[in-house]
């Protein structure tokens with residue numbers, strides 16, 4: 115499938131990043147169009163457009179304060195966009211909030227689960243909130259899948275960071291989401307735990323065909339797991355493409371180097387973004 | 403509305419209460435202390451006053467009703483504060499949960515916890531002081547209903563306040579019942595009050611309960627239209643409180659407060 119390397123970034127007439135050209139059928143877990151968030155005169159997200167296909171892992175990259183968390187919060191319905199449109203599985207979030215969020219879930223370090231509930235109680239609480247019909251059997255399955263059985267009756271506040279991440283992921287899977295938003299899911303994990311979590315998520319994406327939007331500051335991780343990356347800076351998408359071919363296409367030796375260059379470039383003059391034609395990329399969901 | 407999300411809010415409170423004596427104790431201890439204190443005050447007044455008024459019925463009964471109202475209100479806010487204390491708003495409101503389901507969950511919790519308080523009070527007041535509570539008969543139902551509905555309204559209002567003003571405004575919420583009590587005539591007839599306070603009292607549903615209770619205990623019967631007014635006002639207050647909560651929730655989603663509640667206020 116052909117994907118434009120240059121992000122639409124909200125300019126009228128330009129293709130939406132990750133949104134297929136007309137005639138190419140694609141299942142979108144998420145589509146955001148002209149998404150913007152202003153706080154007074156501060157523009158946190160500046161009219162971005164992008165999509166996440168079913169089964170695809172899209173990395174949302176960018177320096178601190180670029181607007182990644184703001185974007186995720188808007189998709190989660192806890193922050194109202196100043197402008198723009200969000201569709202989850204084709205359902206418009208602003209108009210059908212409950213229906214759109216029924217098959218969405220997320221993890222974020224800044225949104226820890228209530229520490230005074232046990233692992234089981236947390237999963238039960240959220241399975242009911244997400245209106246999961248066979249909640250109890252689903253929880254038993256998740257306890258095994260995420261190695262939480264031995265911690266079942268432990269209060270989540272005393273879990274180690276890695277264990278909390280596993281619980282957060284189990285909670286995020288409780289409603290079998292079609293769209294998963296992961297805000298720095300491996301930020302506090304040791305390399306081995308992070309590796310395990312990544313392979314779990316990757317396997318899950320392949321198995322369930324769920325679309326994933328993933329933010330991370332670990333470029334090695336992004337290259338390994340993401341099918342595609344969006345590079346956000348000061349609320350705009352500067353660049354978009356395959357994390358393995360992007361650096362080369364833009365004259366950088368690694369994704370890390372490309373990141374640093376883009377992060378330091380003044381807004382509006384992103385020559386890297388203007389260079390190179392759209393690279394061909396692997397099919398979404400394909401193993402790296 | 404779906405049942406599971408409503409049950410989630412109530413079940414979470416049950417989990418917390420089950421394992422937390424610090425949450426259970428206040429549900430029981432404060433009302434018990436009140437009943438014992440006012441029980442003895444009433445008993446003493448019965449021995450020194452020769453007015454023919456039974457203070458156990460009029461005074462202790464009024465305290466019991468008033469404490470029931472505050473327990474309903476606090477039962478609702480308590481469940482809401484759990485989300486404040488555990489910084490849980492993003493997790494809860496990023497689900498398909500509707501505001502109406504959330505509020506219903508809080509109310510269910512308020513019903514359950516206030517019933518525990520009511521039972522404790524009834525047992526103590528009848529057993530220790532011989533309060534003839536059930537002599538009010540079927541009138542108990544409208545009395546409790548008005549207080550219950552108004553407790554819900556104030557609980558939702560208080561939750562809306564804390565959502566808007568931040569966790570520290572909890573300190574503004576606790577004294578609300580004390581602030582209202584002079585106006586609703588818990589301990590004295592509204593006629594005792596100056597005109598402007600009486601006017602405020604007439605806007606507050608509990609005043610109809612206490613006026614009627616005193617009248618019935620004094621053998622003068624009750625006012626059906628008064629009680630209906632109380633119920634109607636309380637229902638109106640619930641609608642107003644739910645509207646206010648929803649508006650503040652919408653503001654919090656628009657302004658970024660909900661997503662960054664730790665900031666306590668944005669912009």
Ligand SMILES: Nc1ncnc2c1ncn2[C@@H]1O[C@H](COP(=O)(O)OP(=O)(O)OP(=O)(O)O)[C@@H](O)[C@H]1O
Nearest residue numbers: 153158177178179180181182183184657658662668
């Ligand atoms: N409620 C708010 N009021 C004012 N400014 C805000 C608010 N929320 C976020 N911002 C600002 O919006 C910008 C984007 O923040 P955001 O949290 O989305 O960045 P981020 O890309 O997630 O950064 P990081 O990598 O550090 O997590 C920041 O400059 C932040 O200060």
Ligand SMILES: [Mg+2]
Nearest residue numbers: 182183184297
């Ligand atoms: Mg962030």
